Amino acid sequence: MDEIVLLLALAAFCAGMIDAVVGGGGLIQVPALFSALPQAVPATLLGTNKLASVWGTAAAAHGYARRIRVHWNTALPAALAAFALSFMGALTVTHIPADFIRKFLPVILILVAVYTFIKKDFGKHHAPAHTGRKEQLMAILVGGSIGFYDGFFGPGTGSFLVFLFIRFFGFDFLAASAVAKVVNVACNVAALLWFGYSGHLLWQLGLLMAVCNVAGSLIGIRLAIRYGTGFVRILFLIVVSGLILKTTHDAFFM
Numbered sequence: 001m002d003e004i005v006l007l008l009a010l011a012a013f014c015a016g017m018i019d020a021v022v023g024g025g026g027l028i029q030v031p032a033l034f035s036a037l038p039q040a041v042p043a044t045l046l047g048t049n050k051l052a053s054v055w056g057t058a059a060a061a062h063g064y065a066r067r068i069r070v071h072w073n074t075a076l077p078a079a080l081a082a083f084a085l086s087f088m089g090a091l092t093v094t095h096i097p098a099d100f101i102r103k104f105l106p107v108i109l110i111l112v113a114v115y116t117f118i119k120k121d122f123g124k125h126h127a128p129a130h131t132g133r134k135e136q137l138m139a140i141l142v143g144g145s146i147g148f149y150d151g152f153f154g155p156g157t158g159s160f161l162v163f164l165f166i167r168f169f170g171f172d173f174l175a176a177s178a179v180a181k182v183v184n185v186a187c188n189v190a191a192l193l194w195f196g197y198s199g200h201l202l203w204q205l206g207l208l209m210a211v212c213n214v215a216g217s218l219i220g221i222r223l224a225i226r227y228g229t230g231f232v233r234i235l236f237l238i239v240v241s242g243l244i245l246k247t248t249h250d251a252f253f254m
Contacts, residue, residue: 004036005208012209016056016216020063021224021232022177023158023184024239025053027246029209044202047195051206054188056213061185063221064178071128074169075179077136078143079186085144086190089151101153106248109156112163113240116233122166123233129170138168143183150187156243158184162236173232174224 011032019025029052033045064070116122130138142164150157161180165171171179195201224232 005205008032008036008205008209009212012052012056012212013216015053016060016213017220017223018216018235018239019053019056019158019213020060020177020181020217020220022162022173022236022239023160023180024156024243025056025158025213026155027239027242029053029213040202041200043195043198043200047192047198047200048202048206048209050188050192050195051201051203052209052213054185054192055210056217057181057184057188059214060217060221061178061181063218064181067221067225068174068178070178070182071169071171071175073131073135074139074165075182076139078139078179078183081140081144082147082150082183083186083190085147086151086187087194089148089153090191090194092148092152101149102247103251105153105155106244106251109240109244109247112159113237113244115167116163116237116240123171123173123176123236124229126172126175127170129168135169142168143186146183147187147190151191155247156240157187159236159240159243173229173236177224177232 011028015025015027015029015032017025018028026049030046030049033040033049034042037045061070128135142161146157146161146164149160158180161183162173162176165176165179166173169176169179
Protein backbone atom coordinates (compact mmCIF):
# COMPACT_ATOMS: atom_id res chain seq x y z
CA MET A 1 0.00 0.00 0.00
CA ASP A 2 2.90 2.35 0.76
CA GLU A 3 4.20 1.83 -2.78
CA ILE A 4 0.79 2.75 -4.23
CA VAL A 5 0.62 5.95 -2.19
CA LEU A 6 4.18 6.87 -3.24
CA LEU A 7 3.33 6.24 -6.90
CA LEU A 8 0.21 8.42 -6.70
CA ALA A 9 2.12 11.17 -4.88
CA LEU A 10 4.75 11.20 -7.65
CA ALA A 11 2.03 11.20 -10.33
CA ALA A 12 0.32 14.15 -8.63
CA PHE A 13 3.61 16.08 -8.50
CA CYS A 14 4.31 15.55 -12.22
CA ALA A 15 0.70 16.31 -13.14
CA GLY A 16 0.77 19.56 -11.17
CA MET A 17 4.01 20.65 -12.86
CA ILE A 18 2.72 20.04 -16.40
CA ASP A 19 -0.77 21.35 -15.68
CA ALA A 20 0.62 24.61 -14.33
CA VAL A 21 2.26 25.33 -17.67
CA VAL A 22 -0.17 24.17 -20.37
CA GLY A 23 -2.84 22.00 -18.77
CA GLY A 24 -3.13 18.27 -19.39
CA GLY A 25 -2.13 17.09 -15.94
CA GLY A 26 -5.02 14.65 -16.05
CA LEU A 27 -3.05 12.68 -18.64
CA ILE A 28 -0.82 11.56 -15.77
CA GLN A 29 -2.96 11.73 -12.66
CA VAL A 30 -6.16 10.02 -13.84
CA PRO A 31 -4.49 6.94 -15.41
CA ALA A 32 -2.31 6.62 -12.31
CA LEU A 33 -5.38 6.53 -10.04
CA PHE A 34 -7.20 3.99 -12.22
CA SER A 35 -4.09 1.81 -12.45
CA ALA A 36 -3.25 1.95 -8.74
CA LEU A 37 -6.83 1.44 -7.48
CA PRO A 38 -8.55 -0.81 -10.06
CA GLN A 39 -11.25 -1.94 -7.61
CA ALA A 40 -12.44 1.58 -6.78
CA VAL A 41 -15.57 3.09 -8.29
CA PRO A 42 -14.60 5.27 -11.33
CA ALA A 43 -16.61 8.25 -10.06
CA THR A 44 -14.70 8.09 -6.77
CA LEU A 45 -11.37 8.12 -8.60
CA LEU A 46 -12.46 11.07 -10.75
CA GLY A 47 -13.62 12.92 -7.65
CA THR A 48 -10.32 12.24 -5.90
CA ASN A 49 -8.50 13.50 -8.98
CA LYS A 50 -10.46 16.77 -8.80
CA LEU A 51 -9.76 17.10 -5.08
CA ALA A 52 -6.03 16.81 -5.79
CA SER A 53 -5.89 18.95 -8.92
CA VAL A 54 -8.07 21.87 -7.80
CA TRP A 55 -5.45 22.92 -5.24
CA GLY A 56 -2.61 22.71 -7.73
CA THR A 57 -4.58 24.70 -10.29
CA ALA A 58 -5.46 27.32 -7.67
CA ALA A 59 -1.78 27.55 -6.65
CA ALA A 60 -0.82 27.99 -10.30
CA ALA A 61 -3.42 30.73 -10.79
CA HIS A 62 -2.14 32.54 -7.69
CA GLY A 63 1.48 32.10 -8.76
CA TYR A 64 0.83 33.57 -12.20
CA ALA A 65 -1.11 36.48 -10.67
CA ARG A 66 1.92 37.35 -8.51
CA ARG A 67 4.40 37.31 -11.38
CA ILE A 68 2.62 38.43 -14.55
CA ARG A 69 -0.40 40.51 -15.46
CA VAL A 70 -3.53 38.37 -15.54
CA HIS A 71 -6.30 39.70 -17.82
CA TRP A 72 -9.06 39.67 -15.23
CA ASN A 73 -11.57 41.26 -17.62
CA THR A 74 -11.30 38.02 -19.57
CA ALA A 75 -10.59 35.59 -16.72
CA LEU A 76 -13.46 36.42 -14.36
CA PRO A 77 -16.41 36.34 -16.84
CA ALA A 78 -14.97 33.17 -18.38
CA ALA A 79 -14.56 31.55 -14.95
CA LEU A 80 -18.12 32.40 -13.86
CA ALA A 81 -19.56 31.05 -17.09
CA ALA A 82 -17.42 27.91 -16.83
CA PHE A 83 -18.56 27.31 -13.25
CA ALA A 84 -22.24 27.56 -14.19
CA LEU A 85 -22.08 25.58 -17.43
CA SER A 86 -19.95 22.75 -16.00
CA PHE A 87 -22.97 21.79 -13.88
CA MET A 88 -25.11 21.72 -17.01
CA GLY A 89 -22.54 19.53 -18.73
CA ALA A 90 -22.49 17.08 -15.82
CA LEU A 91 -26.29 16.97 -15.83
CA THR A 92 -26.44 16.46 -19.60
CA VAL A 93 -24.00 13.55 -19.62
CA THR A 94 -26.36 11.61 -17.36
CA HIS A 95 -28.99 11.71 -20.14
CA ILE A 96 -26.95 11.78 -23.38
CA PRO A 97 -24.06 9.37 -24.08
CA ALA A 98 -20.72 11.05 -24.80
CA ASP A 99 -19.62 8.47 -27.40
CA PHE A 100 -19.87 10.88 -30.33
CA ILE A 101 -17.54 13.36 -28.59
CA ARG A 102 -15.18 10.53 -27.64
CA LYS A 103 -14.65 9.68 -31.33
CA PHE A 104 -14.57 13.28 -32.58
CA LEU A 105 -12.14 14.58 -29.95
CA PRO A 106 -8.91 13.17 -31.49
CA VAL A 107 -9.75 14.93 -34.77
CA ILE A 108 -10.14 18.27 -32.99
CA LEU A 109 -6.88 17.77 -31.12
CA ILE A 110 -5.03 16.92 -34.34
CA LEU A 111 -6.30 20.16 -35.90
CA VAL A 112 -5.15 22.11 -32.82
CA ALA A 113 -1.68 20.52 -32.96
CA VAL A 114 -1.29 21.07 -36.74
CA TYR A 115 -2.45 24.69 -36.50
CA THR A 116 -0.05 25.41 -33.62
CA PHE A 117 2.86 23.68 -35.37
CA ILE A 118 2.35 25.37 -38.76
CA LYS A 119 1.86 28.88 -37.39
CA LYS A 120 5.32 29.42 -35.94
CA ASP A 121 4.35 32.78 -34.41
CA PHE A 122 1.21 31.36 -32.75
CA GLY A 123 1.21 32.49 -29.13
CA LYS A 124 4.57 34.19 -29.51
CA HIS A 125 3.38 37.79 -29.32
CA HIS A 126 0.96 39.30 -26.87
CA ALA A 127 -1.52 41.57 -28.67
CA PRO A 128 -4.98 41.46 -27.02
CA ALA A 129 -7.64 41.52 -29.72
CA HIS A 130 -10.65 42.67 -27.69
CA THR A 131 -11.51 45.21 -25.01
CA GLY A 132 -14.51 46.23 -22.94
CA ARG A 133 -17.86 44.56 -23.40
CA LYS A 134 -16.79 42.57 -26.44
CA GLU A 135 -13.92 41.04 -24.46
CA GLN A 136 -16.28 40.05 -21.65
CA LEU A 137 -18.86 38.59 -24.03
CA MET A 138 -16.20 36.54 -25.83
CA ALA A 139 -14.89 35.38 -22.44
CA ILE A 140 -18.36 34.22 -21.39
CA LEU A 141 -18.79 32.29 -24.65
CA VAL A 142 -15.39 30.58 -24.36
CA GLY A 143 -15.66 29.93 -20.62
CA GLY A 144 -19.23 28.66 -20.90
CA SER A 145 -18.53 26.31 -23.80
CA ILE A 146 -15.37 24.84 -22.25
CA GLY A 147 -17.05 24.64 -18.84
CA PHE A 148 -19.91 22.65 -20.38
CA TYR A 149 -17.40 20.41 -22.15
CA ASP A 150 -15.47 19.86 -18.90
CA GLY A 151 -18.61 18.80 -17.06
CA PHE A 152 -19.83 16.67 -19.96
CA PHE A 153 -16.59 14.92 -20.93
CA GLY A 154 -13.41 16.70 -19.84
CA PRO A 155 -10.11 15.48 -21.39
CA GLY A 156 -7.87 18.32 -22.58
CA THR A 157 -9.86 21.14 -20.97
CA GLY A 158 -6.78 23.11 -19.90
CA SER A 159 -5.09 22.75 -23.29
CA PHE A 160 -8.24 23.80 -25.14
CA LEU A 161 -8.46 26.90 -22.95
CA VAL A 162 -4.86 27.87 -23.70
CA PHE A 163 -5.44 27.41 -27.44
CA LEU A 164 -8.67 29.43 -27.48
CA PHE A 165 -7.26 32.34 -25.46
CA ILE A 166 -4.39 32.60 -27.92
CA ARG A 167 -6.47 32.12 -31.07
CA PHE A 168 -9.42 34.39 -30.25
CA PHE A 169 -7.99 36.85 -27.72
CA GLY A 170 -4.49 37.42 -29.09
CA PHE A 171 -2.72 36.39 -25.87
CA ASP A 172 0.75 34.85 -25.86
CA PHE A 173 1.23 31.38 -24.37
CA LEU A 174 2.19 32.70 -20.95
CA ALA A 175 -0.79 35.06 -20.60
CA ALA A 176 -3.15 32.42 -22.01
CA SER A 177 -1.90 29.87 -19.48
CA ALA A 178 -2.49 32.32 -16.63
CA VAL A 179 -6.09 33.02 -17.66
CA ALA A 180 -6.72 29.34 -18.36
CA LYS A 181 -5.74 28.48 -14.79
CA VAL A 182 -8.36 30.85 -13.36
CA VAL A 183 -11.06 29.30 -15.55
CA ASN A 184 -9.84 25.80 -14.74
CA VAL A 185 -10.19 26.47 -11.02
CA ALA A 186 -13.86 27.32 -11.58
CA CYS A 187 -14.41 24.09 -13.56
CA ASN A 188 -12.67 22.00 -10.90
CA VAL A 189 -14.57 23.58 -8.01
CA ALA A 190 -17.91 22.96 -9.73
CA ALA A 191 -17.02 19.32 -10.38
CA LEU A 192 -15.66 18.90 -6.85
CA LEU A 193 -18.92 20.17 -5.34
CA TRP A 194 -20.81 17.57 -7.33
CA PHE A 195 -18.45 14.72 -6.39
CA GLY A 196 -18.44 15.82 -2.74
CA TYR A 197 -22.23 15.99 -2.60
CA SER A 198 -22.52 12.50 -4.09
CA GLY A 199 -19.87 11.09 -1.72
CA HIS A 200 -17.36 10.12 -4.42
CA LEU A 201 -14.15 11.25 -2.70
CA LEU A 202 -11.18 9.56 -1.03
CA TRP A 203 -10.40 12.47 1.27
CA GLN A 204 -7.10 11.39 2.82
CA LEU A 205 -5.55 10.24 -0.46
CA GLY A 206 -6.91 13.25 -2.33
CA LEU A 207 -5.47 15.74 0.16
CA LEU A 208 -2.07 14.00 0.16
CA MET A 209 -2.02 14.15 -3.65
CA ALA A 210 -3.12 17.79 -3.44
CA VAL A 211 0.03 18.71 -1.49
CA CYS A 212 2.18 17.03 -4.17
CA ASN A 213 0.14 18.64 -6.94
CA VAL A 214 0.69 22.09 -5.44
CA ALA A 215 4.45 21.44 -5.14
CA GLY A 216 4.57 20.46 -8.81
CA SER A 217 2.52 23.51 -9.78
CA LEU A 218 4.93 25.89 -8.07
CA ILE A 219 7.85 24.41 -10.00
CA GLY A 220 5.86 24.48 -13.25
CA ILE A 221 5.14 28.19 -12.85
CA ARG A 222 8.80 28.97 -12.30
CA LEU A 223 9.77 27.00 -15.41
CA ALA A 224 7.11 28.72 -17.53
CA ILE A 225 8.08 32.22 -16.44
CA ARG A 226 11.82 31.57 -16.59
CA TYR A 227 11.85 30.04 -20.07
CA GLY A 228 8.96 32.02 -21.56
CA THR A 229 6.50 31.44 -24.38
CA GLY A 230 8.84 29.30 -26.51
CA PHE A 231 9.13 26.69 -23.77
CA VAL A 232 5.38 26.77 -23.12
CA ARG A 233 4.67 26.33 -26.84
CA ILE A 234 6.87 23.22 -27.07
CA LEU A 235 5.32 21.69 -23.95
CA PHE A 236 1.86 22.52 -25.29
CA LEU A 237 2.57 20.54 -28.47
CA ILE A 238 3.92 17.61 -26.44
CA VAL A 239 0.86 17.53 -24.18
CA VAL A 240 -1.59 17.83 -27.11
CA SER A 241 0.26 14.98 -28.86
CA GLY A 242 -0.16 12.89 -25.73
CA LEU A 243 -3.86 13.77 -25.62
CA ILE A 244 -4.23 12.70 -29.26
CA LEU A 245 -2.74 9.28 -28.51
CA LYS A 246 -4.78 8.83 -25.31
CA THR A 247 -8.14 9.93 -26.77
CA THR A 248 -7.61 7.89 -29.95
CA HIS A 249 -6.89 4.79 -27.86
CA ASP A 250 -9.95 5.40 -25.65
CA ALA A 251 -12.25 6.08 -28.61
CA PHE A 252 -11.29 3.27 -30.97
CA PHE A 253 -9.39 0.58 -29.07
CA MET A 254 -11.28 0.17 -25.81
